[in-house]
Amino acid sequence: MSTPEQTAVGTAPVTEEAAATALPVLEIRDFSISFATESGNVKAVRNVDLSLAPGEIVGLAGESGSGKSTLALGACRLLRPPAVITGGSVVYRGRRVAPGGVEILELTPHELRALRWREIAIVFQSAMNALNPVLRVEAQLGDVIDAHLDLRREEKRERLDSLLDMVGIPRARLRSYPHELSGGMRQRIMIAMALATNPEVVIMDEPTTALDVVVQREILAEVAELQKELKFAVLFITHDLSLLLEIADRIAMLYGGQMVETGTAEQIHHGTAHPYTRGLLNSFPSVRGPRRQLAGIPGSPPDPRDMPPGCPFGPRCRFARPECSTVDMQLLPAEVDEPQHLTACPFVKVGETEPAPAAATASHGEVL
Amino acid sequence: MPFLVRRLGFYVVAAWAAVTVNFFIPRAMPGNAVDTMMAKFPNLQAQARRALQAEFGVGHQGSLLHQYWVYLGNLVHLNLGTSVSLYPDKVTSVLASTVPWTLALVGTATIISFALGTLLGILAAWRRGGWLDQSLPAFTFLQATPYFFLALVVIQFFAVDLHAFPISGGYSLGLQPGWNWSFIGSAIDHALLPALTIIATSMAGWMLQMRNVTITTIGEDYVLAAQAKGLSSRRVIFTYAARNAILPNIAGFALAIGFVVAGALVMEIVFSYPGVGFTLYNAVQANDYPLTQGIFLVISFAVLFACMIADLVYVLADPRTRTRQAY
Amino acid sequence: MPLKAKIGGAIFGLFILIAIIGPALAPYDPSATTGQTQALAPNVHHLLGTTSTGQDVLSQLLVGLRSTVVLGLMTGVIATVLAVLVGVTAGFLGGVADEGLSLVANVFLVLPALPLLIVVLGYLRTGSLLPVAIVLSVLGWAWGARVIRAQTLTLRNRDYVLAARETGERTWRIIAFEILPNEVSLIAASFVSTVLYAVLTSVALAFIGLASFSGWSLGTMLYWATGQEAVQLGAWWWYVPPGLSVALLGMSLVLLNFGLDEIGNPRLRDGGRRKIKGARWRASDPTPVIRGLL
Numbered sequence: 001m002s003t004p005e006q007t008a009v010g011t012a013p014v015t016e017e018a019a020a021t022a023l024p025v026l027e028i029r030d031f032s033i034s035f036a037t038e039s040g041n042v043k044a045v046r047n048v049d050l051s052l053a054p055g056e057i058v059g060l061a062g063e064s065g066s067g068k069s070t071l072a073l074g075a076c077r078l079l080r081p082p083a084v085i086t087g088g089s090v091v092y093r094g095r096r097v098a099p100g101g102v103e104i105l106e107l108t109p110h111e112l113r114a115l116r117w118r119e120i121a122i123v124f125q126s127a128m129n130a131l132n133p134v135l136r137v138e139a140q141l142g143d144v145i146d147a148h149l150d151l152r153r154e155e156k157r158e159r160l161d162s163l164l165d166m167v168g169i170p171r172a173r174l175r176s177y178p179h180e181l182s183g184g185m186r187q188r189i190m191i192a193m194a195l196a197t198n199p200e201v202v203i204m205d206e207p208t209t210a211l212d213v214v215v216q217r218e219i220l221a222e223v224a225e226l227q228k229e230l231k232f233a234v235l236f237i238t239h240d241l242s243l244l245l246e247i248a249d250r251i252a253m254l255y256g257g258q259m260v261e262t263g264t265a266e267q268i269h270h271g272t273a274h275p276y277t278r279g280l281l282n283s284f285p286s287v288r289g290p291r292r293q294l295a296g297i298p299g300s301p302p303d304p305r306d307m308p309p310g311c312p313f314g315p316r317c318r319f320a321r322p323e324c325s326t327v328d329m330q331l332l333p334a335e336v337d338e339p340q341h342l343t344a345c346p347f348v349k350v351g352e353t354e355p356a357p358a359a360a361t362a363s364h365g366e367v368l
Numbered sequence: 369m370p371f372l373v374r375r376l377g378f379y380v381v382a383a384w385a386a387v388t389v390n391f392f393i394p395r396a397m398p399g400n401a402v403d404t405m406m407a408k409f410p411n412l413q414a415q416a417r418r419a420l421q422a423e424f425g426v427g428h429q430g431s432l433l434h435q436y437w438v439y440l441g442n443l444v445h446l447n448l449g450t451s452v453s454l455y456p457d458k459v460t461s462v463l464a465s466t467v468p469w470t471l472a473l474v475g476t477a478t479i480i481s482f483a484l485g486t487l488l489g490i491l492a493a494w495r496r497g498g499w500l501d502q503s504l505p506a507f508t509f510l511q512a513t514p515y516f517f518l519a520l521v522v523i524q525f526f527a528v529d530l531h532a533f534p535i536s537g538g539y540s541l542g543l544q545p546g547w548n549w550s551f552i553g554s555a556i557d558h559a560l561l562p563a564l565t566i567i568a569t570s571m572a573g574w575m576l577q578m579r580n581v582t583i584t585t586i587g588e589d590y591v592l593a594a595q596a597k598g599l600s601s602r603r604v605i606f607t608y609a610a611r612n613a614i615l616p617n618i619a620g621f622a623l624a625i626g627f628v629v630a631g632a633l634v635m636e637i638v639f640s641y642p643g644v645g646f647t648l649y650n651a652v653q654a655n656d657y658p659l660t661q662g663i664f665l666v667i668s669f670a671v672l673f674a675c676m677i678a679d680l681v682y683v684l685a686d687p688r689t690r691t692r693q694a695y
Numbered sequence: 696m697p698l699k700a701k702i703g704g705a706i707f708g709l710f711i712l713i714a715i716i717g718p719a720l721a722p723y724d725p726s727a728t729t730g731q732t733q734a735l736a737p738n739v740h741h742l743l744g745t746t747s748t749g750q751d752v753l754s755q756l757l758v759g760l761r762s763t764v765v766l767g768l769m770t771g772v773i774a775t776v777l778a779v780l781v782g783v784t785a786g787f788l789g790g791v792a793d794e795g796l797s798l799v800a801n802v803f804l805v806l807p808a809l810p811l812l813i814v815v816l817g818y819l820r821t822g823s824l825l826p827v828a829i830v831l832s833v834l835g836w837a838w839g840a841r842v843i844r845a846q847t848l849t850l851r852n853r854d855y856v857l858a859a860r861e862t863g864e865r866t867w868r869i870i871a872f873e874i875l876p877n878e879v880s881l882i883a884a885s886f887v888s889t890v891l892y893a894v895l896t897s898v899a900l901a902f903i904g905l906a907s908f909s910g911w912s913l914g915t916m917l918y919w920a921t922g923q924e925a926v927q928l929g930a931w932w933w934y935v936p937p938g939l940s941v942a943l944l945g946m947s948l949v950l951l952n953f954g955l956d957e958i959g960n961p962r963l964r965d966g967g968r969r970k971i972k973g974a975r976w977r978a979s980d981p982t983p984v985i986r987g988l989l
Binding site: 493495512517523580586634637668 | 931934946
């Protein structure tokens with residue numbers, strides 16, 4: 001197994017220019033989601049911009065409750081009431097749809113059903129909960145093939161077999177029920193299921209969080225292989241930023257339902273702009289490199305019902321100043337000549353040193 | 369399949385318990401069972417008296433254990449004794465003529481209410497806020513209404529006021545039971561009101577149960593995954609949501625059987641419907657111990673049998689039971 | 696507390712109130728007959744009319760409610776205590792004790808209650824409520840015990856219970872302070888269900904004549920009404936009030952139960968609030984897009 005630093009996968013499109021000029025396969029603009037609860041409307045996601053180029057791996061990082069899953073599920077309109085999409089646009093530009101793309105927020109339920117999975121598939125976090133306990137694997141893989149592809153029986157059989165081969169599971173397991181499989185197998189089945197109809201975008205919602213580290217590595221390596229071969233774009237949602245630094249092409253940081261920084265993995269790692277990203281990076285050690293004191297981020301994530309005005313990270317930020325409560329959270333370039341690196345904090349420069357902490361001692365390994 | 373084996377063992381124990389309780393009923397009652405019976409029916413001959421004494425352990429019939437053994441032996445030979453109030457009919461023949469009526473009425477009514485109730489429950493859970501959900505209070509009221517009260521109201525309205533249906537009985541007087549159309553037609557005519565009353569009240573219970581479980585199931589990840597897969601609504605509702613939601617209901621069927629039987633018994637009494645319940649009632653009033661015991665035994669075994677079927681269906685429906693022990 | 700529970704609780708509270716003060720409010724002695732031979736419709740002297748022997752229906756109702764409610768509550772208490780004892784013991788101890796107790800509970804569960812009640816009460820005519828309550832409890836505790844056992848099994852393996860055991864806390868203390876407080880809503884629901892079962896069953900038994908006739912109860916009212924052919928005579932005021940009372944009492948208990956269910960399972964709440972800006976939404980519909988919603 002290669003060491004973390006060596007697994008530099010995720011070089012997706014053929015050339016850098018192609019990546020820069022090709023239209024995004026999934027483009028989320030100014031997207032907002034609220035929950036219409038009994039105690040009023042709660043804004044879970046505010047004015048988020050996020051785009052995915054064909055074949056690109058984009059990581060979406062943030063704490064629990066930051067709205068990452070809400071954002072991804074909302075973009076597919078899979079959220080249930082009382083969730084409401086209150087603004088923005090989600091355009092999908094796959095090869096199979098009409099040129100110019102389709103606006104997901106304006107599709108009819110029928111069109112949406114045709115688009116789902118065929119074009120945008122999802123790998124859920126907990127495979128045990130996401131698989132129907134009373135159906136065999138072949139039924140669950142099969143029904144999505146039946147819903148979207150028009151295959152004859154033999155072709156469908158072949159496809160099912162090849163899907164299992166693809167993720168390295170014995171074909172006999174098609175006849176198994178979910179509870180008869182191990183955790184790693186179930187997750188692989190989920191991945192096979194996601195790829196069953198050759199989607200162009202695969203959203204992975206914390207796909208390996210529930211697994212132990214060894215299995216985690218194996219599965220991620222397999223996903224990387226598959227991605228290189230089939231060239232689908234990946235939106236990888238996780239709270240584990242260190243993971244993203246290895247596998248993602250670009251990373252987007254979400255905090256309090258708002259986008260605070262986006263950039264390539266390289267830019268985020270070495271040219272960290274936003275104080276939140278900095279705080280996260282300071283929270284885990286690297287395998288190599290000098291020993292240093294872990295800082296963590298003091299405080300706790302904001303309650304969406306009671307958001308501070310302006311920048312949601314203000315209360316916990318070391319660089320905070322009075323102007324933070326009136327900032328408009330627009331993403332602006334963080335460095336010169338790096339158009340892909342954007343940050344929502346107009347005050348902190350890349351590489352700026354942190355002010356000394358006001359409290360007596362730094363909090364060790366503050367869990368995020 | 370250790371699960372089924374354990375359940376079978378349980379049913380054996382339950383059957384034994386039913387048989388034993390049955391054995392003790394007349395012996396636990398105050399007074400001398402035989403004397404009570406003889407007092408009610410002075411025409412019984414001396415032979416009958418001796419037979420009854422033997423059956424109920426009065427006089428010097430040997431130890432309790434010996435009597436129990438004799439009793440079990442009789443059961444195995446399907447000898448349930450002779451009815452006192454319907455002398456000289458044997459208990460088994462009385463049962464043979466009454467059980468089919470109850471089966472027809474209760475069996476059909478239960479199947480219909482279960483099917484209807486479950487279906488409506490699924491719909492109510494799927495379309496929350498729809499008219500089904502709005503009429504929940506009405507269904508709650510129906511579920512809480514005692515069967516017989518509804519029966520009284522129904523009789524008043526349909527039978528007495530509107531003369532649309534017969535008030536009581538299993539079939540019109542003067543008709544001979546047999547497989548001819550006029551008899552069957554009359555039987556159905558007489559069974560409609562009782563059946564409708566049973567269906568109306570028990571359907572509400574099934575519906576509310578199913579609705580609650582389905583709502584919880586819809587919140588599960590695999591239903592969301594099914595929607596994300598772009599499957600048709602029908603498949604999501606039935607193959608993913610309902611198929612899982614119905615499992616606790618099948619498991620709860622065993623408990624519900626008790627209520628169904630109870631309701632049906634009372635219904636028969638209200639409508640004087642010639643089934644097992646009505647006969648039991650008359651037997652108890654007449655202190656006819658042999659018949660009472662026989663009917664109680666039959667009812668117990670029927671309930672056990674229905675529970676067994678429900679268990680079997682559950683094992684077939686939930687693949688997790690085939691590997692795990694826990695129920 | 697959810698709306699359903701409030702409404703159910705209010706109605707049930709009303710019934711308890713009537714049970715307490717009812718007999719004092721009764722205008723007549725419920726058993727007092729006049730010379731008449733016909734049932735009289737509701738009038739100024741008899742707000743709910745009379746029976747065919749001149750007894751005042753309203754008085755019978757007020758007195759009868761008490762015994763029905765009291766019997767229900769008695770059975771509820773006895774059966775719930777039994778259910779908690781058996782359920783917690785079985786769930787907590789596990790092993791052979793659990794197997795044995797579960798077997799006993801399941802056997803009781805499966806034996807048909809009403810036929811057995813008909814038989815037992817048919818031969819055992821008794822005047823007071825307590826024996827009836829006991830018999831009803833013996834046949835009705837099993838369901839609650841099963842549910843409580845299942846919950847105890849789950850709780851037993853929770854971290855805080857394991858921690859308590861590790862620190863050597865005594866068993867009875869663990870049960871009393873760690874487990875029982877988390878089962879309160881379950882025990883409440885079981886109590887309510889048992890009261891419902893007791894009320895419906897006792898009314899049913901009285902209706903078919905297998906109850907004591909020394910006092911009045913809703914069931915005996917219905918018994919006399921049907922015996923005297925109230926339905927055929929069209930004397931609705933005789934059987935509708937008791938029947939309706941039972942239905943309302945039952946409904947209040949069912950509502951209470953639903954409310955308790957909703958407390959434990961939040962997904963069941965606000966069934967009607969699936970309307971956003973007037974449009975009804977189903978679970979299968981895509982997330983609605985309502986621009987400009989603040």
